[in-house]
Amino acid sequence: MTSRISRALKARSWPILRAALAKGGVDAFVHHPDYHYVPDYYGRSAHKHHDIREEPIFGELASRVISDGRTLLYYDRLYTIYQAVSYVVRRYASTDVEMLNLAEVGVYKGGTSYFISSLLARLKCSRAALHGFDTFEGHAAIDIATENFQEPFHKAGMFSETAFESVKAYLEQFPYARLYQGRFQETCDQVRGRPFHFVHLDVDLYEVTRAGLEFFDEHLVTGGIIVVDDYGFYTCPGVKRAVDEFIEPRPHYLPLHLLTGQCVLTKA
Numbered sequence: 001m002t003s004r005i006s007r008a009l010k011a012r013s014w015p016i017l018r019a020a021l022a023k024g025g026v027d028a029f030v031h032h033p034d035y036h037y038v039p040d041y042y043g044r045s046a047h048k049h050h051d052i053r054e055e056p057i058f059g060e061l062a063s064r065v066i067s068d069g070r071t072l073l074y075y076d077r078l079y080t081i082y083q084a085v086s087y088v089v090r091r092y093a094s095t096d097v098e099m100l101n102l103a104e105v106g107v108y109k110g111g112t113s114y115f116i117s118s119l120l121a122r123l124k125c126s127r128a129a130l131h132g133f134d135t136f137e138g139h140a141a142i143d144i145a146t147e148n149f150q151e152p153f154h155k156a157g158m159f160s161e162t163a164f165e166s167v168k169a170y171l172e173q174f175p176y177a178r179l180y181q182g183r184f185q186e187t188c189d190q191v192r193g194r195p196f197h198f199v200h201l202d203v204d205l206y207e208v209t210r211a212g213l214e215f216f217d218e219h220l221v222t223g224g225i226i227v228v229d230d231y232g233f234y235t236c237p238g239v240k241r242a243v244d245e246f247i248e249p250r251p252h253y254l255p256l257h258l259l260t261g262q263c264v265l266t267k268a
C-alpha cells in the first residue's frame with residue numbers, strides 16, 4: 001500500500017507536492033533505505049552512482065570495522081583509503097621495494113588501521129608494515145593551545161575513550177601492524193629513516209598535522225600518498241591551515257580536496 005502511494009506520488013503529483021512544501025520551507029525527499037541527504041552542491045545524479053558497499057573486498061572489510069564500532073570513518077572516507085592503499089600495493093609491492101611502509105597517525109580505537117591491515121592481507125602484500133601512532137589518551141593539552149594556533153573546537157583529553165592494550169589486542173592477528181604510544185612529535189623518531197608509501201593523517205589539530213606533514217615529506221617516496229582527514233571541516237580549522245601552509249611552497253604535491261572531507265596529497 002505504502003509503495004503504491006509512493007509510486008503514485010513519484011509519477012504524478014510528487015514534483016507539485018515537493019514544490020509546494022519547499023515554498024513553506026520544508027524539503028521533502030523520496031525515502032530510499034540506506035540514504036541520507038547531502039548539500040545541494042552534489043550533482044542531482046549522485047543517486048545514480050553504483051553502491052560502493054557492493055564492491056566485494058571493500059564492502060566486506062569496511063562493513064566489518066564500521067560494525068565493530070572501532071572507526072569514526074564511514075564508507076565514503078574508507079573508500080578513499082581503499083583506493084590509495086590498493087594503488088601503492090599495485091605500484092610498489094611487485095617492484096624491488098624491500099618493505100612497503102604505511103602509517104596511520106591518529107589510530108584512536110584502531111578501526112581504520114584494522115581496515116588497512118586486512119586490505120593488505122587480502123591483497124596478499126606480505127612485505128608491508130603498518131605503523132600506527134596515537135597518544136591513546138586523546139588530545140594532549142600541549143597541542144591544543146600553542147603559540148602558532150589556538151584550537152577553537154578541540155579540548156585536551158578528547159578521544160580518550162580508547163586504550164593502547166585494547167587496540168593492540170584488536171590488531172593482534174596482523175603481525176605487520178605496530179603501534180607507537182605517545183605524541184607523534186615524540187614517537188616518530190622510532191620510524192625515522194624508513195621510506196613511506198602511504199600515510200593516513202587523522203589527528204584533527206594544527207600542530208600535529210603540521211608535524212606529520214613535515215616528517216612524512218622527508219620520508220615519502222615519489223608517488224607516495226598522504227590522506228589528510230577533516231580538511232575543510234569547520235570543526236578542524238587547524239588541519240586546513242596546516243595543509244595549505246605545507247603545500248604552498250611544495251608545488252610537486254598534487255592536492256585533491258575530496259567532498260568526503262579528505263585532502264589527498266600525492267608526491268610527484
Ligand SMILES: C[S@@+](CC[C@H](N)C(=O)[O-])C[C@H]1O[C@@H](n2cnc3c(N)ncnc32)[C@H](O)[C@@H]1O
Nearest residue numbers: 071072106108112134135138159183184203208
Ligand atoms: C579523530 S581521532 C582518529 C580517528 C581514527 N583515525 C578512526 O579511524 O576512527 C584523532 C586521534 O588523534 C590522536 N592525536 C591527537 N594528537 C595527537 C598527537 N600529538 N600524537 C598522536 N596522536 C594524536 C587522538 O588521540 C585521537 O585518537
